[in-house]
Amino acid sequence: MATINDLVLVHIENKPAFFARINDINADVKRGWYQVELLVLGLxxxxxxxxxxxxxxxxxxxxxGGAPVRLELISPKIKLSPPPAPESDSKGKIIPLKRKP
Known part of the structure; x- marks a missing residue:
């Protein structure tokens, strides 16, 4: 469940629309509902x-307004794939950082 300070991706009409951070969650006057303050991360x-x-x-x-909306919790532990290994067929010149005496 998304909670305060979580990052969410908001989908509108089944398409990613924007990222937002949940700033606050307060009980609404209607039982079982909450006022959720979102900080939209855009300019x-x-x-x-x-x-x-x-x-x-x-x-x-x-x-x-008739449009389907969904909040997707973004995990703080996003795993990135490692960068591709450099190609070994290219021969580069080695430049020493220290001059030999």
């Missing part, structure tokens, strides 16, 4: 508040 920075259920913070799809 200019923008703060929005959406009223969502707990399931929406767990990735369940919901609609806004």
């Amino acid at each position: 200019p920075l923008q703060s929005i508040v959406w009223i969502l259920e707990e399931g929406h913070l767990q990735g369940e799809e919901f609609t806004m």
Whole structure:
């Protein structure tokens, strides 16, 4: 479940739309709903508040104005693939960093 300070990718109409950080989550007056403050990570920075259920913070799809919307939690431990190994067929010149006496 996404919570305060988590990074989420917001999908609108089943397409990635923008990244946002969850700044705050407060109970709404309607039981089971929450006021979720999102900091939209774009230029200019923008703060929005959406009223969502707990399931929406767990990735369940919901609609806004008839458009399907979904929050995808971005893991802080993103694994990057290692860079490709350099090709061995090219012969480079070795330049010493220290002069020989």
